[in-house]
Amino acid sequence: MNLSVRFKRTLASLCLLGTLLPGAIAYASGYTVVPGDSLYSISQKFHVTVNDIRSANGVKGDLIYPGQVLNIPDGKATSSPAVPVNAQTHQNSSFYVVKPGDSLYLIAQKYNTTVEALMAVNNLQSSLIVPGQQLNVPVAAYRPVAPVTEVSRSARRPEIPFSDADLDLLARLVTAEAGGEPKAAQVGVAAVVVNRVKSSLFPNSIREVIYAPNQFTPVSNGWINRPATAQAVEAAREALYGADPTNGALYFFDTSAKSSFLHSLPVSARYGKMIYAKAI
Incomplete structure (x- = not known):
């Protein structure tokens, strides 16, 4: 058979096969991730869904990194609309x-x-x-059904009276005790101090609670004098205005603590390496 004729028949067969096979995913382009990108922001830019990008790249979670090259499905080929935020x-x-x-x-x-x-x-x-x-x-x-009017912090009442010096001292304790821990752990440290001030078992001011003998290691080793981080200040404010991720704890310690007394207390919350407990 003439080679030219055989080639034409083969090409025709391939074209026919292409019309019979289901459509494969079409890729519009490759996209290089830049700092600040997320799968959601990329999906909005190319009018595709986050799940389409995950499928096209074998990504199971949301973790991407600058310099990573992603296959972007053709927006016309995707079968599902982009997912609106909070829908x-x-x-x-x-x-x-x-x-x-x-x-x-x-x-x-x-x-x-x-x-x-x-x-x-x-x-x-x-x-x-x-x-x-x-x-x-x-x-x-999921509960945001109707918009909620935000009450400014100045219009809310704090859980206990405090001064700027009290806030700074509390934030320094948070920094020293839980500076490398998650935000919830930092709010928890401040909340324990607030709970102690409100409890009849402890002194009735932030300064007296923190400087009570043999209570907080940063007081004895001098770390309480180190400046507070911005996140610790915010954590202290949240606790002073009612946030309490510890569920009413009066004690906290980390996973390296050896005290049998602390480990005997009923645990009310855990965040990072921090453990929060109530009085027996």
Whole structure:
């Protein structure tokens, strides 16, 4: 058979086969991730869904990194519309996009759930989140039905009286005790001090609670004199205005603590390496 005729027949067969096979995923382009990108922001830029990008790149979670090259499906080939933020996407969860200043603790408080639940449904190994990151929120906890008027901090009453010096001292304790821990752990340290001030078992001021004999290691080793971090100041403020991720704890310690007394107390919460406990 003439080689030219054989080639034409082969080409015709391939074309016919292409019309019979189901359409494969079409890729519009490759995209190189830049700092600040998230799967959600990229999906909005190319008018595709986050799940389409995950499928096209074999990505199971939301973790991407600058310099990574992603295959972007053709927006015309995708069969599902882009998912709107905070819209219910399936039976068990809704989407939330992390904003600057967010923490898992604050998001959990907003949606009436727990840090542990958010970490579980998003397969997170730590509490670290970044602006633009897309999180699943358990739909059972999803509660923003009507807009809520935000009450300014100045219009709210603190849990206990405090001065600027008290706030600074409390934030320095938070920095010394839990500076490298998640935000919820830092709020927890401050909340324990607030709970002690309110309890009849301890002194009735922030300064007296912190400087009570043999209570806090940073007082004895001098770390209490180190300046507070901005995050610790914010954590202290949140506790002073009512945030208490410890569920009323009066004690805290980390996983390296050897005290049999502390380990005998009923645990009320855990964040990072920090453990919070109530009085017996």
